[in-house]
Each structure stands twice: as structure tokens, then as C-alpha cells.
Amino acid sequence: MYGTSAKILRVDLTNGNIETQTLREDFYRLYPGGKALAGYILLNELPPRTDPFAQENVMVFANGLLTGAPVSTATRYVVSARSPLTGGYGESEAAGFWGPELKMAGWEAIVVKGKASKPVYLWIKGDRVKICSAEHLWGKLTAEVQESIRSELGDEKIRVLQIGPAGENLVRFAGMTNDLRHFNGRNGLGAVMGSKNLRAIAVRGNQRYQNLAYDAKTLMDTGSKIAKSVKENPLSWDLQERGTPGLVEPLNTGGILPTRNFRQGAFEKVEDMKWEAYEKELLTARRSCYACAVRCKREVAVDGRESPYGGPEYETVGAFGPNCGIGDLQAIAKAGELCNAYMMDTISCGGTISFAMECFEHGLLTLEDTRGIDLRFGNAEAMLQVIELIAHREGIGALLAEGSKRAAEKIGGEAHFFAMQVKGQELAMHEPRGKYNVGMGYAISEIGADHLVVAHDSAFAKPDAIQLKAAAPLGITKALPPRSLGEEKMELFYILEKWNSLEKVVGFCFFGPAPRSFIPIEDVLLSINAATGWNMTMEEALQIGERATNMARIFNLREGFSRKDDTLPERLFQLLENGALQGQSMPRDEFEQSLTILYGKKGWDPQTGIPRPEKLRQLGLDWAIAMLPPCE
């Protein structure tokens, strides 16, 4: 088999068993890594209603087929388990260096079960695997732990994937990091790892992807061509030049910069937060992931000192900035640093704090609850204090570490209205009232509110725009307004969701392939086929993506999710308070009608959203039909 070692490492932390599983090619072609492989394993090996913090929860760390290939942005891996934040299908992706290093060590995936009796870390050097004590590392910040592991193992090139103290303390939105600047942030999977007493997975490998490839020359030539094109395409050029922090000003101008817990769409202090301010106040360098020429990562200095952690990306800037009413870049950078050191998702942490701020301003949380912290919008000092409290589950942090949904349930009254979450996961910093497909993505995503379900509406708004033209191989040719729903918009959503899902399977970052970014769609297929020799068609590729989302859907149905969970926070059906889209709201009836249309397009029952058996057969998921809920 080409393109993969086909080997999965299976570790049982309860009894210390370490085993190797080898995948067959006919299996791997249907589930070629990432989201697909993780989904298959979870659906078949994790019983429904397993407590996410119980040792029976199953964690999968899955590379994509192309992770580690010499192609820019082919760097991503997926971590999955039952999420402690949503109670549903848990998934988080990251890039950086850890996934490629795991591939170079000869592994496609790691499946972790059970719980160690004391804190441990895994040490994987090629095919040698050891479970090492992490008792001396427990409680320490991520920068210190990375250095300690590299030092005690005697190799500075070891790649370390780790949780932080927040994961140890079971903060429901704790994440994990590799190289301190690439994050599996969403869905609280760091807390699952913490519940297993697993602090880190250290990896070192030396096999080159080229040795796995069916046609290494074509793969390398394609990668070389793609690398050279980075500076010649406006999308990739902008990612390198400004990166995502450049989003603040245009989103504000468009009235879709989430501000004060999504009450508003424009922020009065945006002048202090534009790219020019970021570049002047924070930026020290631009960095990259493994073998990637895009270089979208920002390095920063915080309070005049080089930070050991990556600089804040847009989501962090948005979540700790305008959405908390804060316009101080230094405070935002510190907030990001704290989250990286304790290892918490900046989106959910910021979204939970903005929820708490609004509760405080409405008297639902008091100074007594916060033990004297004046937790109002705009109070940066308070925000930073609360981040620490959350990481340690102390004071008000004990409540907020549960996430905004559970915190709202505990507070009661109108608090639920201020929790900007779907299925328990906080919204990312994109305002759906300006981009309706983003809203549909938040609603329907298996993992709760997620902004990476489809490429955003704005890319397809104007005929002759480069992103729309680049989408033609997917069958997308018609421009549609961002604030529209209906049949054609849902067809656009359906196709884009399959394509994004494929990227999550084979390991492409969203800043790689068109239509979101610069890599021609044909080159994605070319890379897959050069790696494997499979002669995969577009139809097969999209089916792989659709198979993966259907498995995640079935997982959630088994956990008791239903159509009523595919919804949006009530606030989004109400009017934006300010900005260019002042007075706009998501149209509720149209939203529900479009959800029905979308379900139908996906081959699901249009009313219930349950996949139809014939759809599952079409996708080769006959084995999953028995897992569907009974018809009513």
C-alpha cells in the first residue's frame, strides 16, 4: 500500500498494553485517515452514553493520508473522543509538526484507552513505544513541560503534543498543543486526555513521506509548484503578509465583528486592533508548519519579551478583544499566552468569559459570586484574572470551567440567553447574521458551533471573483448573496461541507486548497493520487468526506442528539445593535426551512435529520444502519 504505513498504535493505559494494528488497503481507501478513521473507530469501539471522563472513553489521534507529504498545508491531524463540552462527537484538528513527525515515526494513528494509575506520557521513537512517568510534569505549564521532556529524552527535535494544567483539572474546554503554537483547541479533548492521566505524547521519527509515495516525483513536483505559487496568489500572499489578525478591520467595516457577546457587530476601539497596530505592537516574526510555504503563523512579543508561545490569531483576538469589549492588544496577547500555557481553547474561554460579563452586567452574577472581581465588558484585568481562575477551577472559575451552557443552567433565569453556544460549544468569532452559511454550519456541525464546516459565504458573493472561479471543479459556479438561504444556498453548503470534510480526512489545512485558499482543486486530487496510485475521482473524494460527516452524525444520534440541537442561539434571531448590519437578524422561518432542505440534500429525513438507510448504503455504511435511532 502506498501513501501510508497503515499502522495504528493501540495503547491501553490501564494495563500498559501496547499493540500494533495494520489496516487493509480496501479499508483505508474508504477511511483514509483523519476524520474518517477516527469516526469509524469511535462508532465501533466507543459504547454510547460513555461518560467523557470515564476510562472507557476512547481517544483517537489520527493523521490524514497526506499528513507530512511535501505539499504545503498537508500537515493536519485530528483528535477525537466523546466531548466533555458537548457530550457528542468530539473532534479537534491542528497542524504544526507533531502529525508529520508521527507519520515519520511510521504511525497513521494512535488509539488510547483506559486510564493510567498515575500521570504518564507516551514516548514514541519510530516503532519503539514506552509509557513514561509524568508525575514530575503534572501541574506544570506547557513551555516547561516541553523543555523537560526534550531534555530528559536527550533530543531537542522531539515533537511534543501535550495538555496543560487546565486539562489535568478537567476544564471542559481544555485543549492540547504541539510545539506550543499549534492547538487542538475545540471540544475539550484536552480534558479527556487529562482524565486518562496522560500528560503528553512525545514523538520522533525519521522516515520521509516520499518513501511511502506511489509516485514520489509527481508528488514532489506538485509540492514544489504549490510552494512557488504562494506569493503569486492573493489569498496565500495575504495569509503570509497579515495572517488572520488582518480580519479584524474588514469584519468591523462589514458590521460582522462579534462585539460584547454578539450583541453588536462593530467595535468602537477597532483602530487599536487593526493589522497595523498588531504589526507595530506585537509582531516579531512569521512562522510556518511542517513543509509549508504559506507561513501564516504569527510570533509575538508580549510586554516587550519574546513569547515562547505563538501569537494570537484572529479567533483569539476576537474572543478576548471586541467580544469582551476589550481593545488592548497587550491584554489580548497575554490572555492568549495564559490559555496556551494552561492549555485552554481561546474561543470557548473567551466566549465563556463574555457570557459571564453579560451575566454580571445584568446582575445574574454578583461581586460576591466573583469574589470582588468587577467582571464587566472592557475590564481587561478582570478577564486575565478569570482566565487563571478557570484554569485552576477556583472561585468563579469553578463555574466557568464548565462552559457557558452548563454555567447558564446553574445560574438560571435569563442566563441561557447570554450563552452563545450550540450543543454546548461556544461560537467562533464570525457573525452569522452577515454570513448565513456560517450560521448553518454552526447549527448543523456535529461538534457544536464550528466556523470551519464550509468556506464562508463571502467567497461566493460575486461572479468572476477568484474564489468562486476556483470552486468550478466542485460544480460551484453561481454567485449567491451572503445573507441568503434557500435551495441554491443549501446546495452550495452541501458541496462545500463534503469538500471541507475531505480536507479533515486527508490532512489539508483550510489555508491550502481552493476555494478558501490557493491550491487548485485538481492539485489536491493529484497529490492524493501521486501518494497512493488510486486514480481517485472527484466523486470518490467527495464521498469520502460525506462518509465521515455521516458517521459523526450517527454518533450524535446515538448520544440522543436530534434536530432540535441543530439550531442557533436565540440572540442571532434578534437584531444586531450596531454597525453596517444594524437591525439585521437571522430569519428564523427561512432558517428552519433551509435546514429541512439541507437534510433532504444530504439524503437524511428532511424533518428529523436522521440519515436514510439508502444513503448509508450508497456511502458504504451498511454496517451503521443498525445504529440509527428507531423510526417514529
Place this chain on the structure above:
Amino acid sequence: MKLHTGSYLTFYMPGRKSSLELSLDAPTPLVEILAQVGIPLSELALAAINGKLVEAETAMVQDDDQVRIFSAIDGG
């Protein structure tokens, strides 16, 4: 007038710089200025003159105006 670009429109600016100053003898259609500078109208998603959003296709620009333009903004 002062023209400022954001998102990936800066790619199309002279020297790929995000700011440019132009003297206008008379009120000029924005589309003409964009054509002159080399910014494709198809990539323009937002245009604001002196802080107010305008329709790019019909907007007129005066010599002392501050113009900010952006391409489509996607997530990541």
C-alpha cells in the same frame, strides 16, 4: 484622496503596499480609481468612504476623502 486596502486586495496595490495617495481634480467614480490602480472590481467586497459603507459600483470620490476597501473575508 487616501486609499487604504485590507484583506487580500493589498496584493493588487502598487508595490503591494496597503496605502496610496492620489490627487483628484474633480469628483471621480471609485470604479475608475480602482481600474487606474489595478484593483479588480470582482474582488471588492466592501468599500467605505470617510467611514461610511458605499456601493462601490456607483460611489464618487472627492480629493479629500479617505477610502478603505476590502476583499471577501473568510474564516480560518
